[in-house]
Amino acid sequence: MGEPRRxxxxxxxxxxxxxxxxxxxxxxxxxxxxxxEPPAADPGLRTVPFRGTHQAGVVTPPQDHGxxxxxxxxxGVDADALRRxxxxxTDDVERLTAGRAGLADTEPExxxxxxxxxxxxxxxxxxxEAAGVDVPSWLGPLPxxxxxxxxxxxxxxxxxxxxxxxxxxxxxxxxRLLTKEARTFxxxxxxxxxxxxxxxxxxxxxxxxxxxxxxxxxxxxxHDALVWRSSTTTPEGPAWLDGGTxxxxxxxxxELDTWDEIDRTAxxxxxxxxxxxxxxxxxxxxxxDPDLDAVDAxxxxxxxxxxxxxxxRTDDRRQRILRRPYNYDDPPPPGELTDAxxxxxxxxxxxxxxxxxxxxxxxxxxxxxxxxxxxxxxVFAVLPGARRGEQLGQSLLT
Amino acid sequence: MGEPRRxxxxxxxxxxxxxxxxxxxxxxxxxxxxxxEPPAADPGLRTVPFRGTHQAGVVTPPQDHGxxxxxxxxxGVDADALRRxxxxxTDDVERLTAGRAGLADTEPExxxxxxxxxxxxxxxxxxxEAAGVDVPSWLGPLPxxxxxxxxxxxxxxxxxxxxxxxxxxxxxxxxRLLTKEARTFxxxxxxxxxxxxxxxxxxxxxxxxxxxxxxxxxxxxxHDALVWRSSTTTPEGPAWLDGGTxxxxxxxxxELDTWDEIDRTAxxxxxxxxxxxxxxxxxxxxxxDPDLDAVDAxxxxxxxxxxxxxxxRTDDRRQRILRRPYNYDDPPPPGELTDAxxxxxxxxxxxxxxxxxxxxxxxxxxxxxxxxxxxxxxVFAVLPGARRGEQLGQSLLT
Numbered sequence: 001m002g003e004p005r006r007x008x009x010x011x012x013x014x015x016x017x018x019x020x021x022x023x024x025x026x027x028x029x030x031x032x033x034x035x036x037e038p039p040a041a042d043p044g045l046r047t048v049p050f051r052g053t054h055q056a057g058v059v060t061p062p063q064d065h066g067x068x069x070x071x072x073x074x075x076g077v078d079a080d081a082l083r084r085x086x087x088x089x090t091d092d093v094e095r096l097t098a099g100r101a102g103l104a105d106t107e108p109e110x111x112x113x114x115x116x117x118x119x120x121x122x123x124x125x126x127x128x129e130a131a132g133v134d135v136p137s138w139l140g141p142l143p144x145x146x147x148x149x150x151x152x153x154x155x156x157x158x159x160x161x162x163x164x165x166x167x168x169x170x171x172x173x174x175x176r177l178l179t180k181e182a183r184t185f186x187x188x189x190x191x192x193x194x195x196x197x198x199x200x201x202x203x204x205x206x207x208x209x210x211x212x213x214x215x216x217x218x219x220x221x222x223h224d225a226l227v228w229r230s231s232t233t234t235p236e237g238p239a240w241l242d243g244g245t246x247x248x249x250x251x252x253x254x255e256l257d258t259w260d261e262i263d264r265t266a267x268x269x270x271x272x273x274x275x276x277x278x279x280x281x282x283x284x285x286x287x288x289d290p291d292l293d294a295v296d297a298x299x300x301x302x303x304x305x306x307x308x309x310x311x312x313r314t315d316d317r318r319q320r321i322l323r324r325p326y327n328y329d330d331p332p333p334p335g336e337l338t339d340a341x342x343x344x345x346x347x348x349x350x351x352x353x354x355x356x357x358x359x360x361x362x363x364x365x366x367x368x369x370x371x372x373x374x375x376x377x378x379v380f381a382v383l384p385g386a387r388r389g390e391q392l393g394q395s396l397l398t
Numbered sequence: 399m400g401e402p403r404r405x406x407x408x409x410x411x412x413x414x415x416x417x418x419x420x421x422x423x424x425x426x427x428x429x430x431x432x433x434x435e436p437p438a439a440d441p442g443l444r445t446v447p448f449r450g451t452h453q454a455g456v457v458t459p460p461q462d463h464g465x466x467x468x469x470x471x472x473x474g475v476d477a478d479a480l481r482r483x484x485x486x487x488t489d490d491v492e493r494l495t496a497g498r499a500g501l502a503d504t505e506p507e508x509x510x511x512x513x514x515x516x517x518x519x520x521x522x523x524x525x526x527e528a529a530g531v532d533v534p535s536w537l538g539p540l541p542x543x544x545x546x547x548x549x550x551x552x553x554x555x556x557x558x559x560x561x562x563x564x565x566x567x568x569x570x571x572x573x574r575l576l577t578k579e580a581r582t583f584x585x586x587x588x589x590x591x592x593x594x595x596x597x598x599x600x601x602x603x604x605x606x607x608x609x610x611x612x613x614x615x616x617x618x619x620x621h622d623a624l625v626w627r628s629s630t631t632t633p634e635g636p637a638w639l640d641g642g643t644x645x646x647x648x649x650x651x652x653e654l655d656t657w658d659e660i661d662r663t664a665x666x667x668x669x670x671x672x673x674x675x676x677x678x679x680x681x682x683x684x685x686x687d688p689d690l691d692a693v694d695a696x697x698x699x700x701x702x703x704x705x706x707x708x709x710x711r712t713d714d715r716r717q718r719i720l721r722r723p724y725n726y727d728d729p730p731p732p733g734e735l736t737d738a739x740x741x742x743x744x745x746x747x748x749x750x751x752x753x754x755x756x757x758x759x760x761x762x763x764x765x766x767x768x769x770x771x772x773x774x775x776x777v778f779a780v781l782p783g784a785r786r787g788e789q790l791g792q793s794l795l796t
Contacts, residue, residue: 064566106658107608109674168462168593172606172727172738176654179735191729195566208570210505256574260504276507329570331589337577340570 043166044113050097052385053243055392057120057162058347059223059322065171066164066326067193068249068343069179070157070378071186072126079131079397085185086121086393089161090386092178093119102177115167119174121392122247122380126158131396136238138246138351139381145363147374154251154376157189162247162345168195190376192251194326194343208327208340209254209371211271212278212286216313218320226349227322233349240395243384246351251328251376254341259371270367272307280309289313304367311366314358321348321355341372351379441564442511448495450783451641453790455518455560456745457621457720463569464562464724465591466647466741467577468555468776469584470524477529477795483583484519484791487559488784490576491517500575513565517572519790520645520778524556529794534636536644536749537779543761545772552649552774555587560645560743566593588774590649592724592741606725606738607652607769609669610676610684614710616718624747625720631747638793641782644749649726649774651739657769668765670705678707687711702765709764712756719746719753739770749777 048056077085092102097117101108125135141156159182163174171193179188206212218226225233229241259267264275272281272290280290282302290309294302303310314320324347329340348354363369386392446454475483490500495515499506523533539554557580561572569591577586604610616624623631627639657665666673670688678688680700688707692700701708712718722745727738746752761767784790 107606109604109608110606168727169604169606169725172725175727176606176736176738180658183735187733188730188735193727193729206507206567208505208508208567208574210507260578327567327570329566329573329591331591332586335585337581337586338574340574 042113044115045099046116046166047098047114048116048118050094050118050386051388053387054228054385055118055120055244055382056097056385057118057164058245058324058382059220059227060118060164062196062324062326063116063118063164064166065168065193065195066162066343067171067175067191068345069161069163069175069191070124070189071159071161071179071182072189073130073158073186074184077130077185081185082127082131082393083391083397085182086397087391088181089119089121089178090391092181093121093392094386096174096177102181104181105177107173110169110173113167113170115165115170117163117165117170117174119178120162120164120382122160122162122382123393123396124156124158124160124378124380128381128396130158133240133396134238136241136381139379142248142359142377142379143356145359145374147363147369147372148377149373149375150377151375154190154192156378157380159186160247160249160378160380192249192328192343192376194328196326207254207325207342208256208329209259209267210275212273216287216320217322222320223322226318226320226354227347229349240398241381241384242395245347245349245382246355247380247382248344248346248348248351248355249376249378249380250344250374252342252344253339253373253375255371255373256338256340257336269304270308270371272303272309306365306367308362308366308368311361311364312358314361319354319357321346321358347382440511442513443497444514444564445496445512446514446516448492448516448784449786451785452626452783453516453518453642453780454495454783455516455562456643456722456780457618457625458516458562460594460722460724461514461516461562462564463566463591463593464560464741465569465573465589466743467559467561467573467589468522468587469557469559469577469580470587471528471556471584472582475528475583479583480525480529480791481789481795483580484795485789486579487517487519487576488789490579491519491790492784494572494575500579502579503575505571508567508571511565511568513563513568515561515563515568515572517576518560518562518780520558520560520780521791521794522554522556522558522776522778526779526794528556531638531794532636534639534779537777540646540757540775540777541754543757543772545761545767545770546775547771547773548775549773552588552590554776555778557584558645558647558776558778590647590724590726590741590774592726594724605652605723605740606654606727607657607665608673610671614685614718615720620718621720624716624718624752625745627747638796639779639782640793643745643747643780644753645778645780646742646744646746646749646753647774647776647778648742648772649739650742651737651771651773653769653771654736654738655734667702668706668769670701670707704763704765706760706764706766709759709762710756712759717752717755719744719756745780 048060095102096111097114099112099114101111105111125139128135161178163171165171227245229244268275268281278286280288282291282294290303292303292310296302324345326343328343332339346355383393384395446458448454493500494509495512497510497512499509503509523537526533559576561569563569625643627642662673666679670679676684678686680689680692688701690701690708694700722743724741726741730737744753781791782793
């Protein structure tokens, strides 16, 4: 296993807690320590540990590039076949994330600079069924939301890999190797590539609408309560998903051409935050909650009743989710200027208690709905991590 | 104009020559100095000068991300209309590359961290005609090569912008703003996005086939003789292109699935270089020329007669070109594993004397042709730079 890098001192390592458990602490400490450290080691050699209670790529600070690939299982793929596939993938992912070539790697040189590579495996209802296990009721299409204009080519899937790295060539290489390894078991259902870039991992990450985005994420101290499934967060089980989480992937097209037509005041009113620095319209710091009760000199609410921050926010702290989105910007179809938006990704221990109520509030009355259109949607179960000697998916396939 | 950054000391600036002339020296010095400098300044604030004799983005060391967008002119766009469009673009590009928002910028916050942004303007035959100027004979489709399988959706165009930055969000923002500004004059013909990533700007840049690529580029001392048009390199004119260059854009699909079927020995024989470090099979350093006359113990040529390095190489030093390619890796069509390859970009003062003979040698007999397919092709004239007080395209539109 390679050493954690990105300007991370021994001291930061020693004081940051359980390094190596899940790759989480390393990334987080690395990001915040970078500004204060002597010249960083080669960032291409940075590794995020693969082994641990949880998979990497969930609470890992987002890398610059990500791809989500959904597979459909071929007919006849059963629990034994899944076990073989997951064994191959476990070995590949352990090697690739450590900066070593996979055993069947035809371009081994492309594996040597992982640049923070993580690969996260999740299952859809089809794979759970193939494993011969009861499919949890929430693992399937989300409830219909009135704003949805879903297309099959961006929705659902039996298996999912999320592959992220600061180097897009590394993402391409891992995607190709892992997809080749799976070709006797699967077909590719969809591929969604995205980017954040240095701007996106800045303290004020922005999306293509220019908005500061994703600042309200749960802090590391809340991950056990909000992200990871356990006998505490989800006592009803299933037990095979303890240590895992639930994952929502939604492709949200941004209607940038009409968004352009409204002015900054209208945009800020839509969001409820200032565009220049992302602070709530009611003041305070970027990370502060907006004051939803504040009124202006005329007695009107400062934060519009239908503003995105009001609808996205909840007083129930247990309803928060971990957002980990990527931007997409594809070549536009003929006659249009842009085909861009957000590959929205969220993780939450309990899909029905955390994600669905939030999404319902947004779907009903969020002002931002006028300029965004969900065109793809899928729900997956992120398997627990593979500890030393274990394989991914082991708990599902016993 | 912003200050050049990326760990660039005052001393490096003072000793690196004519900083500010064309953005070239800054980028080059910054890249090589980075390893020896104290903690780098914020790389998001790095700027490449816009003003100069030559446009930036040609001999500028390649940024991590690039997009090429080709436009077709709407009916009725004449020299006056082009002058207006180029005036708007000049102003936008000067602002954006300096880290300032464009005048009509609807997301000004996305302009503030240019991350080495360059925007390069080039014209195809349609724009030259619209300007009322004779179209040079070489400015049009390349000669037919037997290997070509060209598709209209990746070929030709009246105008081209090449937009490059280390931050993909910056590329998206600039693409969007500049395309919007042009919409009363143009329609988008094609968009090709690509990436190099940190691996790609390493001293051993690699493509998706795992090959070390682009090591044989002319050195800065050769740029005046090989890249830039002038009364010395191209005495026949046209004069409006002095200070500019010619640009070839070819979309080359890599047949990675069949490439996978051959072993490393066959791959190295195809290329004529070692896969692990890119050195010629005849030994020496990465940057050394292969010894084309070397024979092995059996008296056979070490470099295959049809190896890529032999066919791509020329004894005529004046035939060299400046390659500035980007990788692409798009979602595959149904039933296929990959849709990946190279957005090949080259610059050369004299297209017919430098590019065409090289391409002919490759098209005939290059072993690599079995695993690559050109599916798009376009030729453009890169206009000279805009010096202080000038507009892009001024020499064409007088």
